[in-house]
Amino acid sequence: VPAAEKKRWTLGDFDIGKPLGRGKFGHVYLAREKRSNHIVALKVLFKSQLQQSQVEHQLRREVEIQSHLRHPNILRLYGYFYDQKRVYLILEYAAKGELYKELQKCKYFSERRAATYVASLARALIYCHGKHVIHRDIKPENLLIGAQGELKIADFGWSVHTFNRRRTMCGTLDYLPPEMVESVEHDASVDIWSLGVLCYEFLYGVPPFEAKEHSDTYRSFELRVPHLRPSNTLRRIVQVDLKFPPKPIVSSSAKDLISQMLVKDSSQRLPLHKLLEHPWIVQNADPSG
Numbered sequence: 001v002p003a004a005e006k007k008r009w010t011l012g013d014f015d016i017g018k019p020l021g022r023g024k025f026g027h028v029y030l031a032r033e034k035r036s037n038h039i040v041a042l043k044v045l046f047k048s049q050l051q052q053s054q055v056e057h058q059l060r061r062e063v064e065i066q067s068h069l070r071h072p073n074i075l076r077l078y079g080y081f082y083d084q085k086r087v088y089l090i091l092e093y094a095a096k097g098e099l100y101k102e103l104q105k106c107k108y109f110s111e112r113r114a115a116t117y118v119a120s121l122a123r124a125l126i127y128c129h130g131k132h133v134i135h136r137d138i139k140p141e142n143l144l145i146g147a148q149g150e151l152k153i154a155d156f157g158w159s160v161h162t163f164n165r166r167r168t169m170c171g172t173l174d175y176l177p178p179e180m181v182e183s184v185e186h187d188a189s190v191d192i193w194s195l196g197v198l199c200y201e202f203l204y205g206v207p208p209f210e211a212k213e214h215s216d217t218y219r220s221f222e223l224r225v226p227h228l229r230p231s232n233t234l235r236r237i238v239q240v241d242l243k244f245p246p247k248p249i250v251s252s253s254a255k256d257l258i259s260q261m262l263v264k265d266s267s268q269r270l271p272l273h274k275l276l277e278h279p280w281i282v283q284n285a286d287p288s289g
């Protein structure tokens, strides 16, 4: 309904409900559009914060990119509006909330659940790459769960159209592929790397190149042998220092898929359409996604 998109929304068009989550730049609330009774999520961003972080252009790009994306595994951004002090994003409401909370609760996922999530993310990324959009920030914090348990990629705040590749650093370091760490040219295959990191974290509960800096084992290590600096995340990424822990037990087929995605040479990473044909995905992913 293109006419609807021309509409100027205001806060008065919505009843505001419970807080849904706290994001990097503001809070998210459950809300209901009064005329249609349509339930949405409303993200409230403070202009002052956006200005001091100089990210207004990124926000405009996110709104622009999202307005062209329609996929069951991509959270809709219906529109936005602003008032004196705030910018409001009108978002699709994901009824089962944030994936990272679910991962914290379960510690790690079964191979079937992990494969189902990875397959639906691969389909969403194939769709995005087909429109020359790379997300660049695939991580548990940017994934939500819909009412039927389906995964939804959210927050295209770091996405770009591939013809203008940028070398800005994203959020956490864990998901950065080598070429972004070494800030060389990067393309859609950065999302394949991040999906491989995500698949590992779904199965083991921790990302593959996490530094031990924050764990107490590291602290005691640091005290006993201060001259041996522990490997850090960035060094482990560029060296693709990939190790699979003995626990939990994970199939060799899953490890094979991860090893084909976490490849330093971005042109050698398993293409997403080949991922959907990988035995581990075929045998474990629920086709409904």
Ligand SMILES: Nc1ncnc(NCCc2cnc(NC(=O)Nc3cccc(C(F)(F)F)c3)s2)c1Br
Binding pocket: 020, 021, 023, 025, 028, 041, 043, 045, 050, 055, 056, 057, 058, 059, 060, 062, 075, 089, 091, 092, 093, 094, 095, 096, 097, 098, 144, 154, 155, 156, 157, 158
């Ligand atoms: N249950 C739920 N159902 C639906 N949504 C929920 N949470 C919101 C998820 C989001 C989707 N899209 C987002 N986008 C941005 O935050 N963008 C953003 C924000 C600041 C700065 C910038 C930029 F300027 F840096 F780009 C870009 S957050 C929840 Br919990």
